[in-house]
Amino acid sequence: MLTAVIARRSTPTALRALSTWSAVPAGPPDPILGVTEAFKADKDPRKINLGVGAYRDENGKPYVLTSVQKAEELVAASKPDKEYLPITGLAEFTKNAAKLAYGAESAPLKQGAIAVTQSISGTGALRIGGAFIGRHYPKAKVIYLPTPSWGNHTPIFRDSGLEVRGYRYFDKSTVGLDFEGMKADLKAAPEHSIVLLHACAHNPTGIDPTHAQWKEISDLVKEKNLFPFFDMAYQGFATGSISNDAFAVRHFVAEGHQVALAQSFAKNMGLYGERVGAFSLVTADPEEKARVDSQLKIVIRPMYSNPPLHGARIANAILSDAALYAEWETEVKSMADRIISMRETLYNTLTHDLKTPGEWGHIKSQIGMFSFTGLTAPQTKALAEKAHVYMTADGRISMAGLNSKNIEHFATSVDAAVRGNL
Numbered sequence: 001m002l003t004a005v006i007a008r009r010s011t012p013t014a015l016r017a018l019s020t021w022s023a024v025p026a027g028p029p030d031p032i033l034g035v036t037e038a039f040k041a042d043k044d045p046r047k048i049n050l051g052v053g054a055y056r057d058e059n060g061k062p063y064v065l066t067s068v069q070k071a072e073e074l075v076a077a078s079k080p081d082k083e084y085l086p087i088t089g090l091a092e093f094t095k096n097a098a099k100l101a102y103g104a105e106s107a108p109l110k111q112g113a114i115a116v117t118q119s120i121s122g123t124g125a126l127r128i129g130g131a132f133i134g135r136h137y138p139k140a141k142v143i144y145l146p147t148p149s150w151g152n153h154t155p156i157f158r159d160s161g162l163e164v165r166g167y168r169y170f171d172k173s174t175v176g177l178d179f180e181g182m183k184a185d186l187k188a189a190p191e192h193s194i195v196l197l198h199a200c201a202h203n204p205t206g207i208d209p210t211h212a213q214w215k216e217i218s219d220l221v222k223e224k225n226l227f228p229f230f231d232m233a234y235q236g237f238a239t240g241s242i243s244n245d246a247f248a249v250r251h252f253v254a255e256g257h258q259v260a261l262a263q264s265f266a267k268n269m270g271l272y273g274e275r276v277g278a279f280s281l282v283t284a285d286p287e288e289k290a291r292v293d294s295q296l297k298i299v300i301r302p303m304y305s306n307p308p309l310h311g312a313r314i315a316n317a318i319l320s321d322a323a324l325y326a327e328w329e330t331e332v333k334s335m336a337d338r339i340i341s342m343r344e345t346l347y348n349t350l351t352h353d354l355k356t357p358g359e360w361g362h363i364k365s366q367i368g369m370f371s372f373t374g375l376t377a378p379q380t381k382a383l384a385e386k387a388h389v390y391m392t393a394d395g396r397i398s399m400a401g402l403n404s405k406n407i408e409h410f411a412t413s414v415d416a417a418v419r420g421n422l
């Protein structure tokens, strides 16, 4: 009897049943990073990855900016130590990051009223912001996200303990901004709600409000006492200009809004895996800033203690040296320009050469790293399985993944998918 029990227990199934984690269900792959995994597993030489928003050069290769290479050499030559950074990171870097976003002339910056901390790139900045708001925001902790938004926003804020709701943003029928819907939803939101705004190059739609529309949004946010939280992951990628792309943030601050801001240097400096970012809050004065700083430290210390050194040193070397900064600005512009030229080529190939059914004007008019193509989930699935072309299931493509060598395979595959011929 006992031997029978032991025998049964020692079968692999019985062993599995005894595991502590036997009830953990398998989760779905990440909607964006999972695409890279599927792409890597594909052995076809024609494969194209348009999933993750990471810049690729004309040869489809990851691109290390020349300014970054030079900055890295400067950092290495200074033979820096490997001591821990303070909890809020490299002070010189955070000062320069804030200057980049808010502008050197920003009143709260000059007054010393902006609390800023280094973060584990943009995601970490959003998460610190979520946690800080979760703990200290004195009103209802409800955050409104644009529909649609970057797929990670909902889990970031939900895991931070905030209630996540949506406001209208994208109008399918015009493939443009649903400005009236956006305003109506923000007007209907309870006073003091938090509203997440993409500072520029909205992900995934590639559609930004105009300057005039930003002004209206700022007025509405003021009227309703909403709390604006900007996510700025693509400064420079929208128009090729660092200061143009900061228009919304700078306008809101000039209008007296106390904004929260998440910055990423992943895209504009190509520092993806170095995880360089910053989170900041505009406060009333230096005394309030000091109190906010102290609480940011209390939020961060149990999360990861203090941030990594290397990437912040690189970014800071660029931001603090006039010649390197100028070189970097030119490189940002050239990345943005290559993306714009791919938009032109793709639009021309689909409309003029292939006469692909449908309206493709949005490929040219959308802004930033992505194009929200309008391809359906079954079409994106067929494109991956039959043509080895990978993108997110919502039909978003990272324009930087296209180049003169692969654009024809991409366009003919899209044409076939749209015609149902794949």
Ligand code: KET
Residues within 6 Å of the ligand: 032, 033, 051, 052, 053, 054, 120, 121, 122, 123, 124, 150, 152, 198, 203, 231, 233, 264, 265, 266, 272, 277
């Ligand atoms: N905000 C937005 C809007 C965003 O698109 C990203 C990244 C981030 C923040 C965070 O990036 P980080 O690397 O933490 O600085 N988006 C691309 C990569 C990803 O999903 O992680 C993407 O959408 O492909």
